[in-house]
Amino acid sequence: MLARVLFSVVLVVAAVACGKGDGAAGGGGPRDAVTSAWKKGGMTLSPLTAATVTVGKDCQSGTVGAIDVLLCVYPTPAEAKAAEESGLGWVGEATGAAQAAGTVLIAVADRRKSDPSGRTINQLMKLAPK
């Protein structure tokens, strides 16, 4: 009986976690809207993992090809917009971009110089929902 209750608790916790919608597994949050749009556009995104950065508190990072991506979620679009400068700080000494899309800040950085024409970065920024 106890085992059954524990299992149920685990299920509920897992469901709530997924309900936040911003895990790599998907679930409908603003970050997922971005990753879904990327995947739909043919981009291959690595699993996102929590990122401890100064850009924001709720950030996850991964890669598209060899391009680093950082997706941070903010309470409001204005806060995401205001974080663009910090996003450029995260880009650092590389070709990159940082733009708010709703409540999500999208930052991309080509630190390995894998995208000399910028076409992949252009696709990433254009595919993101406005």
Place this chain on the structure above:
Amino acid sequence: MRSIFLVVLVVIAAGSQPAFAGKKQVRYVGIHPVPKAEGGGVCYIEGPHVHVFAANKLEYRDHRNHNYFVGDPVAYGYDGPRHAYKGHHPIHVHAVVGDDQEDVEFCYLDGPHFHGFAPPPAIEADFEVAGDAYFYVAEPPPAYIEARPAMIKVNATYAPITYARPVVEVEPPSGWIGVRVGVPAVVVVDERPAPVVVAPRVRAGIEVHVPVPTFSIGIGVGGHVRGGHGHKKHKKWKRR
């Protein structure tokens, strides 16, 4: 052991937030060439973005603190949509990059050249199409004239570049800027200490009109201009 731990900590810290060791981020918006030293070719990022290489002053204009390329991207290998123009013309930067901060800049490329955009509907009437090329036929603002002596130097950048320029062999429209104000008046340029007389450049096949008096002032190549309203600092034309 302790030092190894410290090294690991430093490496982790460096990886989590890139440091700016010395290269300065430079902001761009729209497509633009990449310097040869950085690999060459064209950067196709249309929105705001950053690189760690600088933009030159002749081929770029400032748009909301970002460098916007006003030159011919085909000269650098651009393979996207292209539109042929002949001679100088305005560029509505806000329309090209898609934002709401009005910014009209001028392209000072002589002769046929390409851009990746057509004139936006708002200023279509300022252009006439002849021989599949856009000719600017409206009245240019004074700031265009003021900046021209400095900005026409951009043509020296393109002269040695070999690429497939648009072929425009039709007679230009009568109101074309290259006909009306394409030939600067003779001006004496004070290149101290010795004054230099700059003769007008006459292009074959173009009817030369006597420049309108309002256009004969402030045209010089550097230095001080005599016979006009005196020295004027070049300033960009921004309608904001």
